[in-house]
Amino acid sequence: MKIGIVGGTGDIGEGMALRLSPKYDVIVGSREEIKAVATCDTCRETLEVQGMQCSLVGTSNQHAVDEADVVVLAIPFKHVTPTLQTLTGFEEKIVVSPVNPIERTAYFYYAPPPEGSAAMMIKGMLPESATVCAAFNNIAANKWKQLDEELDYSVAVCCDDDGAKRTVMDIVNSVSGLRAYDAGPLASASVVESVTPLLLNIARFNKLKDVGVKFV
């Protein structure tokens, strides 16, 4: 299976490429193809040092969409609309949203769009035959890249299609330490996304770093 990462040169994108490319064919997309190629070179070296093989290709965001079965939108919420407006070809794809609409004053808070969540907004911007899944929303960006640390977290997955949900849960469970949980339909993604500002507040007010979540 081919996983395309839109925004694959950001922190989360690069970390996901590192964690997923030993098991899947990963296509790292970027607005600047040269950056994506460089990110893949870095990832390949990092993995080789660890004695791991990988399948990684750096390309444009559009090619990452075109080539992939599963597309991950590893971009900040404010970039979602402008980025999706430049991309086509999402028909029949599974689209994974780890996107969280968050604002910050003296504390972090959840600031969803009128659709109720980033995931529901994204669904509305894509063709009907695309299947959107919310997943990976609550994992700190820094943690993705620290390959020597297991990601010992729970991951809530929301999706309206059982097959696509199972595919994404399998991808989650392929990452050592992560455990996927079915969190219901896509309409319930708001309560998944809103965990992230809570974790940022927990980190901030308790002087912690990169706080994650486990369902127990």
Added chain:
Amino acid sequence: MKIGIVGGTGDIGEGMALRLSPKYDVIVGSREEIKAVATCDTCRETLEVQGMQCSLVGTSNQHAVDEADVVVLAIPFKHVTPTLQTLTGFEEKIVVSPVNPIERTAYFYYAPPPEGSAAMMIKGMLPESATVCAAFNNIAANKWKQLDEELDYSVAVCCDDDGAKRTVMDIVNSVSGLRAYDAGPLASASVVESVTPLLLNIARFNKLKDVGVKFV
């Protein structure tokens, strides 16, 4: 310190009485005083079997408010407004809200009042000198009463007053297994309350029971 529990004969209220009365003076309130007395008798017997001493008094909700330094509103969201309309005397008290405004269709979702959260709504209904803290929002009611099980969970606490927040965090940490985290001001309680419908969805869609949360 005296802790009054409004709605102390419900599942959460009774469980909190069991867990807190060995360490604090607990005043169990109910609309029907006779029920509160019966709940206290049951709790006392349960604790005596375990060889534990306790300080428990059953009374009316109004007396539980009047006598307490810290008042816990252990009532469902839909009962908050009618209950608070019948009670007075919250001046200078610390008021703890474990209340979550939740609705259910095919899944559970967060349905906050116009104030943004149950905690902020409660703040608006009480005198200015009362200090509202959100705490204990994400612990399953059933778990409170299972004294043989440690409550191995994280508890996010939101409050605008540092002293009251510290008091409530100390109460949280007095319960074996619970760990309190400062989750910021009361305005950030919405992202704490909205974890509960997520946990209910996780339980429901993964055939689990009484799912809780840990920040890691």
